[in-house]
Amino acid sequence: MNNDFYSSSILPYAAIIIKICRAYTDTQEDFEDYYQEVCLQIWKSRNNFNGQSEWSTWVYRLSLNVNMTLLKKRKNNQKDSSSDLLAGEATEEPQAFADESLDKLYRAIRQLSEVDRAVILLYLEEKSYQEIADIIGTNSNNIGVRIKRIKERLKKILDGKVN
Amino acid sequence: MEKSIETMWKEGFLNSDVLIVPKVNNLYDKKSLYIMTKFKKMFLKNIRGIVIGSILLCIGSYIIGAILAGSIVLIMMLYVAYTAYNEMKGLEKIDKGQSSYLFLKSFKDWIERSIDRYGRMYRFVYPILILTFYFGIWFSSSFEGMRERVGEHSDLFLGLHPGTTILVLSFAILMSIFSKVIHRKDVKIIYGGIVNKLDSALTEMEELRD
Numbered sequence: 594m595n596n597d598f599y600s601s602s603i604l605p606y607a608a609i610i611i612k613i614c615r616a617y618t619d620t621q622e623d624f625e626d627y628y629q630e631v632c633l634q635i636w637k638s639r640n641n642f643n644g645q646s647e648w649s650t651w652v653y654r655l656s657l658n659v660n661m662t663l664l665k666k667r668k669n670n671q672k673d674s675s676s677d678l679l680a681g682e683a684t685e686e687p688q689a690f691a692d693e694s695l696d697k698l699y700r701a702i703r704q705l706s707e708v709d710r711a712v713i714l715l716y717l718e719e720k721s722y723q724e725i726a727d728i729i730g731t732n733s734n735n736i737g738v739r740i741k742r743i744k745e746r747l748k749k750i751l752d753g754k755v756n
Numbered sequence: 757m758e759k760s761i762e763t764m765w766k767e768g769f770l771n772s773d774v775l776i777v778p779k780v781n782n783l784y785d786k787k788s789l790y791i792m793t794k795f796k797k798m799f800l801k802n803i804r805g806i807v808i809g810s811i812l813l814c815i816g817s818y819i820i821g822a823i824l825a826g827s828i829v830l831i832m833m834l835y836v837a838y839t840a841y842n843e844m845k846g847l848e849k850i851d852k853g854q855s856s857y858l859f860l861k862s863f864k865d866w867i868e869r870s871i872d873r874y875g876r877m878y879r880f881v882y883p884i885l886i887l888t889f890y891f892g893i894w895f896s897s898s899f900e901g902m903r904e905r906v907g908e909h910s911d912l913f914l915g916l917h918p919g920t921t922i923l924v925l926s927f928a929i930l931m932s933i934f935s936k937v938i939h940r941k942d943v944k945i946i947y948g949g950i951v952n953k954l955d956s957a958l959t960e961m962e963e964l965r966d
Contacts, residue, residue, distance in 0.1 A: 628778050748761070
């Protein structure tokens with residue numbers, strides 16, 4: 594991956610990638626791994642971008658897919674073996690942000706299912722229902738209801754009504 | 757909850773520390789170690805499999821009255837397992853402090869050297885195992901009736917059926933000649949997935965270096 598590609602095609606969208614990776618990882622080390630993996634996958638899949646959507650939409654989709662896949666893999670690895678390299682990270686420092694509210698919100702988002710995390714992230718990024726549906730690969734009819742349900746759950750988590 | 761989640765989100769990102777872009781380097785550090793750990797796990801499983809398998813074979817050979825053959829196979833396979841275990845210790849010597857690319861390169865070299873050494877070892881192991889099995893089963897007490905029946909219909913040489921013996925001998929010689937090729941295929945079947953991962957990681961890294 595050359596620096597030109599990184600500077601012109603990834604760096605301007607780094608905020609998107611960061612926001613997504615933060616929602617799928619608990620520790621700073623994992624976050625950096627996921628971020629790097631997303632960058633690598635963007636570079637590797639760049640020829641698959643057909644221009645039918647915005648580059649940023651494509652980056653959202655790819656970032657979410659990579660994060661969901663990595664999270665699934667991590668969960669499987671943790672199930673497989675407690676001595677596994679990827680699983681043996683209980684001693685790592687958890688992610689913490691200077692902004693307390695955002696920190697709380699991210700902690701709450703991480704308690705959602707993988708798909709719900711994706712939906713709420715896209716909603717918070719002010720994507721339209723149609724865009725969310727396009728990125729997630731679902732029907733836009735149910736997005737509104739789903740967002741309402743996720744927001745209710747998030748509110749409960751933030752209010753300490755759900756563990 | 758005082759603020760809405762939308763406000764928490766928007767205000768949170770006004771603080772610049774959240775969006776600091778991590779450095780993209782040492783991309784493959786973890787991946788490299790993961791590949792090697794997985795390989796080592798499979799390698800250990802394989803060694804355990806050899807030991808358990810050969811013990812079961814020895815027990816089986818005792819049951820059919822070919823304990824000598826079973827013991828030879830057991831000793832032979834324990835030797836193979838011991839060599840494999842020692843070979844695995846060589847993996848620990850690979851410097852984990854070097855770059856991921858060089859680390860994986862060293863790992864790949866180790867696999868190649870190991871295949872080469874094993875190929876040479878199996879040049880003797882394969883034929884000895886085949887002949888031990890053949891002689892062991894043929895002269896076992898369970899095969900006594902069969903030996904007698906074969907002896908009634910054809911001449912035996914040193915108690916062996918010449919045609920079958922030549923066939924088994926030829927097979928043992930062929931296995932010896934092609935031991936390296938066969939072992940390479942074995943490795944591909946057992947460790948194919950992980951070797952492919954290793955190869956693709958190396959290819960990616962070579963592209964990244966360009």
